[in-house]
Amino acid sequence: MKNYLTKPLLFVLLATVLLIVAACSSNEDTGNSEDVDQGASEVEDDEKVLTIANATDIESFDIHNNNNTISEAVLINVFDYLIKNDPDGNKVPGLATDWDNIDETSWRLTLRDDVVFHNGDAFTAKDVKFTLERVAQDSALSQYYLYQEIDEVIIEDDYNVTIVTKNPDPIFINRLSRMGSGMLPADYIEENGFDHFLEEPIGTGPYQFSSWTRDDRVELVKNEDYYEGEVEWDAVVFRTIPEASTRVSELLVGGVDIIANVPVADMDRVAGEEGRSIITAPTRRVLQTILRHTDGYVTSDPIVREAIDLAIDKQAIVDSIAGGAGVLTRTSVTPGNFGADPSLYQQSVYDPEEAKRLLEEAGYTSEDLEISFSSAAQYGEYAEVIAAMLTEVGFTVNLDILEATAFYEQFNAKNFEEMFMIGIGNSLNDAANNYGRYLAEQAEDETDYDNPEVEELLQSALVNMDPEDRESQYQQVQQIFAEERPSIYLFQMEGIYGVNDRLDYSPREDEMFIVEEISLD
Amino acid sequence: MTRYLFKSILQIVPVLFIISMLVFVLVRATGDPVALMLPESATEQDRIEMTEALGLNEPLYVQYGIFISNAIRGDFGISYHYGQQALPLVLERLPASIELAVVSMVISTLIAIPLGILSALKRNSYLDLIISGISVLGKAMPNFWVGIMLILFFSVMLGMFPVSGRGGLENMVLPAFTLGVGLAAQMTRMIRSTMLEILNQDYIRTARSKGIIEAIVVGKHAFRNGLISVVTIMSLQFTSLISGTLITETVFAWPGLGQLLVAAVNNKDMAIIQAAVLIIALLVIVINILTDVVYRLLDPRIKYN
Numbered sequence: 001m002k003n004y005l006t007k008p009l010l011f012v013l014l015a016t017v018l019l020i021v022a023a024c025s026s027n028e029d030t031g032n033s034e035d036v037d038q039g040a041s042e043v044e045d046d047e048k049v050l051t052i053a054n055a056t057d058i059e060s061f062d063i064h065n066n067n068n069t070i071s072e073a074v075l076i077n078v079f080d081y082l083i084k085n086d087p088d089g090n091k092v093p094g095l096a097t098d099w100d101n102i103d104e105t106s107w108r109l110t111l112r113d114d115v116v117f118h119n120g121d122a123f124t125a126k127d128v129k130f131t132l133e134r135v136a137q138d139s140a141l142s143q144y145y146l147y148q149e150i151d152e153v154i155i156e157d158d159y160n161v162t163i164v165t166k167n168p169d170p171i172f173i174n175r176l177s178r179m180g181s182g183m184l185p186a187d188y189i190e191e192n193g194f195d196h197f198l199e200e201p202i203g204t205g206p207y208q209f210s211s212w213t214r215d216d217r218v219e220l221v222k223n224e225d226y227y228e229g230e231v232e233w234d235a236v237v238f239r240t241i242p243e244a245s246t247r248v249s250e251l252l253v254g255g256v257d258i259i260a261n262v263p264v265a266d267m268d269r270v271a272g273e274e275g276r277s278i279i280t281a282p283t284r285r286v287l288q289t290i291l292r293h294t295d296g297y298v299t300s301d302p303i304v305r306e307a308i309d310l311a312i313d314k315q316a317i318v319d320s321i322a323g324g325a326g327v328l329t330r331t332s333v334t335p336g337n338f339g340a341d342p343s344l345y346q347q348s349v350y351d352p353e354e355a356k357r358l359l360e361e362a363g364y365t366s367e368d369l370e371i372s373f374s375s376a377a378q379y380g381e382y383a384e385v386i387a388a389m390l391t392e393v394g395f396t397v398n399l400d401i402l403e404a405t406a407f408y409e410q411f412n413a414k415n416f417e418e419m420f421m422i423g424i425g426n427s428l429n430d431a432a433n434n435y436g437r438y439l440a441e442q443a444e445d446e447t448d449y450d451n452p453e454v455e456e457l458l459q460s461a462l463v464n465m466d467p468e469d470r471e472s473q474y475q476q477v478q479q480i481f482a483e484e485r486p487s488i489y490l491f492q493m494e495g496i497y498g499v500n501d502r503l504d505y506s507p508r509e510d511e512m513f514i515v516e517e518i519s520l521d
Numbered sequence: 522m523t524r525y526l527f528k529s530i531l532q533i534v535p536v537l538f539i540i541s542m543l544v545f546v547l548v549r550a551t552g553d554p555v556a557l558m559l560p561e562s563a564t565e566q567d568r569i570e571m572t573e574a575l576g577l578n579e580p581l582y583v584q585y586g587i588f589i590s591n592a593i594r595g596d597f598g599i600s601y602h603y604g605q606q607a608l609p610l611v612l613e614r615l616p617a618s619i620e621l622a623v624v625s626m627v628i629s630t631l632i633a634i635p636l637g638i639l640s641a642l643k644r645n646s647y648l649d650l651i652i653s654g655i656s657v658l659g660k661a662m663p664n665f666w667v668g669i670m671l672i673l674f675f676s677v678m679l680g681m682f683p684v685s686g687r688g689g690l691e692n693m694v695l696p697a698f699t700l701g702v703g704l705a706a707q708m709t710r711m712i713r714s715t716m717l718e719i720l721n722q723d724y725i726r727t728a729r730s731k732g733i734i735e736a737i738v739v740g741k742h743a744f745r746n747g748l749i750s751v752v753t754i755m756s757l758q759f760t761s762l763i764s765g766t767l768i769t770e771t772v773f774a775w776p777g778l779g780q781l782l783v784a785a786v787n788n789k790d791m792a793i794i795q796a797a798v799l800i801i802a803l804l805v806i807v808i809n810i811l812t813d814v815v816y817r818l819l820d821p822r823i824k825y826n
Binding site for chain 2: 059060062065138139140142144145195198213214215216217239240241242243245246249250252253255404405409412436442
């Protein structure tokens with residue numbers, strides 16, 4: 001009996017020991033026993049390495065075919081823009097030192113003459129023409145819709161270009177200071193083909209491509225020839241860690257230096273750890289509910305819309321669900337974006353008694369006040385609380401929480417009924433981006449919002465080349481929106497970051513990780 | 522046997538053809554990728570232009586014709602999301618998935634075989650009760666939770682293993698254990714019941730009465746005959762591991778096939794979904810054929826016609 005019992009037991013024991021020995025010895029083999037502390041990066045121990053963890057990966061190194069903030073936050077370190085945004089959102093020289101609006105549809109840009117790509121090729125006007133005309137002409141690219149206004153790029157000489165737009169475009173400079181204007185190497189791509197470029201991308205930025213393992217990590221190393229001199233870090237690793245609690249654990253063990261999107265439930269866990277901090281910072285994203293004005297919907301009555309606004313306690317939502325990371329607002333054009341109306345920022349209305357009174361006075365019974373309310377699953381908790389608040393003042397809410405994919409399909413098909421909730425960002429830093437869907441043609445079958453005065457203001461602002469006048473047009477629109485409520489703004493969302501205290505780091509409002517602005521404390 | 526193999530390999534072609542048709546139609550029936558590729562502020566015109574640029578305005582049979590004639594030549598089209606050929610994107614994920622699958626299979630086998638046999642031999646003893654209890658627990662604990670607990674204990678508290686990511690063998694220990702624990706639980710119960718059945722057979726009694734030592738009775742006479750069911754469950758588990766173990770991959774930021782496939786479904790990245798499903802189907806068929814071969818080796822009485 002003993003004989004056959006001991007053998008298998010020994011077997012298990014042996015196997016376990018072997019496994020542990022194997023695991024430990026491989027630690028030694030790589031000569032990198034600090035892996036546990038440094039993240040499993042392939043960089044040398046004495047190098048100055050910054051590691052940042054995001055929830056999702058970049059889509060590719062094609063800056064014209066990425067469509068999310070996280071991608072841009074990585075790629076901005078490899079590809080320089082013609083014009084840059086400083087941390088306050090001001091336009092400052094990038095690869096272009098000077099820009100002039102020579103007539104309504106033409107812009108003259110002077111380029112830096114001391115810039116080289118990561119392969120040593122000089123950056124010239126040819127690259128500007130190649131880059132901008134590519135994104136302006138290929139409608140299969142996801143950035144195309146933001147650049148199709150560009151008609152032509154004329155090379156004046158190696159370091160001067162004139163860019164011609166199809167129509168007067170007051171936000172043209174904003175287009176030049178975002179992802180689509182990251183400069184691509186024309187000669188390199190023409191010689192080697194675009195597929196080769198995607199395998200071994202080069203730009204002019206402070207960091208150059210080293211390796212990319214999809215859904216794992218992007219590794220960048222310093223550009224020794226950067227035109228603004230010595231850069232801060234030897235290497236930067238952008239890790240993709242989809243699970244939030246794993247990101248938090250990596251921050252706690254020192255595997256990464258910065259993590260984005262800390263879950264509210266984990267904020268205390270990070271803040272309680274010595275040497276780690278939570279930093280919150282406003283983003284350009286505003287959480288809002290959008291209401292249907294179509295005849296036959298109860299939300300077409302301004303009194304009902306006002307009652308909905310009054311019934312929602314936005315501060316309570318920020319405090320209880322968002323972990324305090326939100327700023328109340330009655331406009332979606334937050335400060336730092338062109339056209340913002342500061343009088344509507346940090347404002348909110350909440351008075352459930354008044355909401356009840358308004359509905360009662362207008363003669364509504366509970367049968368009349370049935371509304372459908374759709375939300376994507378990521379905002380599910382907010383939607384449930386809002387539904388409960390609306391029920392309190394007499395609404396019957398049919399809450400419909402959808403998976404993100406299903407939600408965006410419905411959103412694009414304009415299938416929502418009385419009300420839906422969405423967080424909308426502003427990739428152009430300009431009010432024009434906030435109001436596209438309220439132009440009469442776009443609003444059809446969605447909000448059906450129709451106010452001739454607003455339409456005129458918005459249409460005129462789209463081509464108005466006088467900044468002051470244009471700003472006042474957008475401010476008027478915001479005041480009318482606050483009154484008529486085609487949408488009800490809940491709050492400006494803040495980013496929640498977990499940070500290793502060894503860094504001197506302030507998150508940017510545009511959510512970019514500009515590595516050159518992050519240094520050791 | 523050779524005839525059987527030859528026939529099985531020939532059957533792969535029509536099976537893959539039918540699967541390709543199914544996945545092609547289903548992917549298109551579940552939604553429009555263009556809706557997800559453009560941001561909130563894009564207009565109807567932008568959407569129409571992109572649909573045309575991607576060729577999605579063509580009739581379905583035309584799209585399928587183009588797809589299948591290219592696929593035969595190994596061209597599964599360009600991934601919308603990554604802007605690159607789909608097949609290499611799928612193939613580059615396979616090593617990570619296979620690596621994790623093999624190691625967790627090894628771990629689960631090492632745990633399950635001794636425990637399952639012990640449990641059967643010591644039927645209704647305290648040991649049996651404990652092993653059964655642990656395997657019920659192992660099966661009941663969700664991978665998601667086990668993974669996070671292993672990270673908290675072994676990485677955050679003890680600092681023994683990296684938290685996440687793919688790298689050396691040390692990166693594999695926690696995710697492989699997370700998967701291995703659940704698999705071992707299932708396999709232990711399977712081995713126990715198979716062994717119990719076999720140990721009650723007449724030929725085992727005969728062997729014992731002949732005075733053969735117990736270790737040989739159990740190891741050679743009983744377990745060898747029980748191996749068929751072990752191989753069955755191993756091949757089933759292996760195919761599901763290859764196609765990706767999304768939850769474990771997500772928790773440990775492991776860049777395997779599961780993450781790619783789920784992201785592709787969410788992004789409606791048709792080229793990736795089609796390529797991945799066909800590759801997985803091919804692997805499942807091959808593993809099934811290999812399993813049949815192993816059956817035959819284990820039990821020469823099995824004949825295939």
